[in-house]
Amino acid sequence: MSRTFDKQVVLDITVNLVPMAVLLGFVAMIALLDPWSDLGLVPGIQQYLLILIPLLALAWITKVAVEAIERSGGEVEPAGVGLDERDPPRRSPDETEK
Numbered sequence: 001m002s003r004t005f006d007k008q009v010v011l012d013i014t015v016n017l018v019p020m021a022v023l024l025g026f027v028a029m030i031a032l033l034d035p036w037s038d039l040g041l042v043p044g045i046q047q048y049l050l051i052l053i054p055l056l057a058l059a060w061i062t063k064v065a066v067e068a069i070e071r072s073g074g075e076v077e078p079a080g081v082g083l084d085e086r087d088p089p090r091r092s093p094d095e096t097e098k
Helices: 003-033 041-072 093-097
Strands: none
Touching: 003 041
C-alpha cells in the first residue's frame, strides 16, 4: 500500500465524515431536547428517518468509493492529469457551431 493510496482514502473518508458528524449532531440534539414530543409518535419517527436515511446513504456511498479506490490500486488520477499540453482543448458541440 503506497502513501498516495492512503492519502486518497483518508481524504475521501474525511470529506464524507464531516456531513456524517453534522447529521449525528442533529440526531443527538433531537434525542436530548425532544422539541416535538407533544406531536406524538409518528412525527418523531419521521424526524429521525429524515436524518438517518441520508446518513445511511452517505455511509454507503463512502463505502462504495473506498472500495473503488481499493480496486484501482490507488492509481486514480485527478481530472486533467495526464493530458498532453499539445492537445487542443475539447469543446462541446454547442461551442463548435458558433
